Amino acid sequence: MARVGVRRWSRVAVIAGIIFLGVTSVPDAQMYSAGLICPTSTLVVQGLPIGRAAASPCPGQEWARTYGTGGFLGAVRQTADAGYIVSTQSNGKLLKLDSAGNIQWQKSYSGGLTSVLQTPDGGYIVGGFTESTGGDILLMKVDPAGAVQWRKTYGGGLDDLLWSLRLTSDGGYILAGRTYSFGVAAGAEHSVFLLKVDAQGNLLWSKVYGGSWRGGGESIAQLPDGGFIVVGEATLSNDEDVLALRLDPDGNVLWWRVLKGLDFETARAVQPTPDGGFIMVVYVKASSAKYLVVKLGADGTVAWQKVYGKAQLSSYLRDNAIRVTPDGGYIVAGSFTIGGQEDVLLFRLDASGNVQWAKTYGGGADERGRTVVPTADGGYLIGADLGWGTGVWLVKVDSQGRVAPSCPPGIGASLSLKATSGRLSPTTADLASATASPVVADAAVSPADISVTASTQCSA
Numbered sequence: 001m002a003r004v005g006v007r008r009w010s011r012v013a014v015i016a017g018i019i020f021l022g023v024t025s026v027p028d029a030q031m032y033s034a035g036l037i038c039p040t041s042t043l044v045v046q047g048l049p050i051g052r053a054a055a056s057p058c059p060g061q062e063w064a065r066t067y068g069t070g071g072f073l074g075a076v077r078q079t080a081d082a083g084y085i086v087s088t089q090s091n092g093k094l095l096k097l098d099s100a101g102n103i104q105w106q107k108s109y110s111g112g113l114t115s116v117l118q119t120p121d122g123g124y125i126v127g128g129f130t131e132s133t134g135g136d137i138l139l140m141k142v143d144p145a146g147a148v149q150w151r152k153t154y155g156g157g158l159d160d161l162l163w164s165l166r167l168t169s170d171g172g173y174i175l176a177g178r179t180y181s182f183g184v185a186a187g188a189e190h191s192v193f194l195l196k197v198d199a200q201g202n203l204l205w206s207k208v209y210g211g212s213w214r215g216g217g218e219s220i221a222q223l224p225d226g227g228f229i230v231v232g233e234a235t236l237s238n239d240e241d242v243l244a245l246r247l248d249p250d251g252n253v254l255w256w257r258v259l260k261g262l263d264f265e266t267a268r269a270v271q272p273t274p275d276g277g278f279i280m281v282v283y284v285k286a287s288s289a290k291y292l293v294v295k296l297g298a299d300g301t302v303a304w305q306k307v308y309g310k311a312q313l314s315s316y317l318r319d320n321a322i323r324v325t326p327d328g329g330y331i332v333a334g335s336f337t338i339g340g341q342e343d344v345l346l347f348r349l350d351a352s353g354n355v356q357w358a359k360t361y362g363g364g365a366d367e368r369g370r371t372v373v374p375t376a377d378g379g380y381l382i383g384a385d386l387g388w389g390t391g392v393w394l395v396k397v398d399s400q401g402r403v404a405p406s407c408p409p410g411i412g413a414s415l416s417l418k419a420t421s422g423r424l425s426p427t428t429a430d431l432a433s434a435t436a437s438p439v440v441a442d443a444a445v446s447p448a449d450i451s452v453t454a455s456t457q458c459s460a
């Protein structure tokens with residue numbers, strides 16, 4: 001095991017330029033001996049396997065299951081034991097799953113839980129918002145069994161919403177979202193809201209970014225210099241446009257961009273790329289909605305932008321809907337409307353944005369992909385909604401998007417997805433930042449045991 005450890009950490013040095021945070025090494029040998037994953041060594045950075053080539057297909061790990069949560073998916077992440085942690089956005093539930101998708105524990109808390117991450121102690125940090133009128137951002141730390149260690153709320157008199165949460169290099173957390181309570185100029189209905197907190201949730205700083213226009217943060221990532229990239233929306237006139245903000249470790253603006261298109265565009269997910277730039281996925285609400293993937297350079301200039309598909313694509317993209325893969329390409333999740341109903345869509349891009357493969361997953365209901373998790377075995381877990389908030393649908397696929405052989409034909413069907421040029425262009429706007437002073441309150445909650453049932457469509 002010692003030699004394996006040395007090899008992993010030498011990989012850390014080799015790829016230091018793209019390592020940012022949350023480095024953990026998954027104990028592959030233990031998991032493999034337990035029959036959980038394929039025999040590869042994996043370095044995981046914030047849940048993203050980095051440091052080895054894409055694995056050949058690893059048979060026996062694919063499955064599709066529904067979970068009767070009665071609420072929309074908030075987030076899903078892989079855990080150090082090769083299982084998963086799932087949160088629901090609309091009714092405050094956490095589900096801990098094993099690698100095959102079996103429920104190990106489940107609890108109901110309260111609030112909309114939009115984000116969840118495993119912490120180095122094996123527990124979880126959970127972010128979201130209280131669902132009352134004028135609600136606040138909430139952050140909750142639970143132990144490995146889901147018991148609440150602390151829970152705090154942050155906000156002002158109007159709605160404050162959290163859409164993205166990350167571990168930071170100092171052991172604390174960065175929270176990004178939207179605030180109606182605080183602003184930088186009169187007339188702004190809502191603005192980008194960031195909170196930096198320590199490991200116990202104590203507020204270190206809070207800032208709001210915007211102008212006389214409406215803004216909001218949808219996704220954040222910390223960068224090797226300790227600073228941040230934030231993307232979301234900037235509504236300068238009537239239609240939404242894409243906002244990207246590059247910040248230093250204290251939240252000061254280094255550069256910012258508004259990218260204007262012809263329709264309603266909003267960035268939903270961002271990740272740093274190995275070349276020091278950024279990749280983001282943008283939802284475009286046009287006569288037929290589309291996906292737009294935009295590659296930014298380190299200074300925020302557009303390196304390339306591509307629209308994928310002609311058929312109706314859905315708007316349910318969330319944080320982590322695009323992820324960088326170990327070979328420098330990208331995996332993108334979402335959904336696709338055809339024949340009057342929606343199916344989940346997953347597509348794989350090379351580093352230049354060319355489609356390597358695209359697949360759809362679904363049945364007669366509306367299945368809507370929100371997020372994708374690169375898994376330690378080289379495959380992916382797709383996080384989706386099943387119907388209108390009736391439940392969560394998770395589909396574990398291999399490195400090529402393939403599913404278990406027993407799956408119905410509609411789960412894992414190949415799709416021809418054509419790329420065309422995007423049409424966003426930089427525009428100027430006023431932007432300022434200001435210190436916000438949210439009220440921070442301890443907000444205890446007693447979790448309730450629940451009995452969500454899982455049902456299996458197909459498995460190996």
Ligand SMILES: [Ca+2]
Nearest residue numbers: 135155156158
């Ligand atoms: Ca509030």
Ligand SMILES: [Ca+2]
Nearest residue numbers: 342362363365
């Ligand atoms: Ca469907």
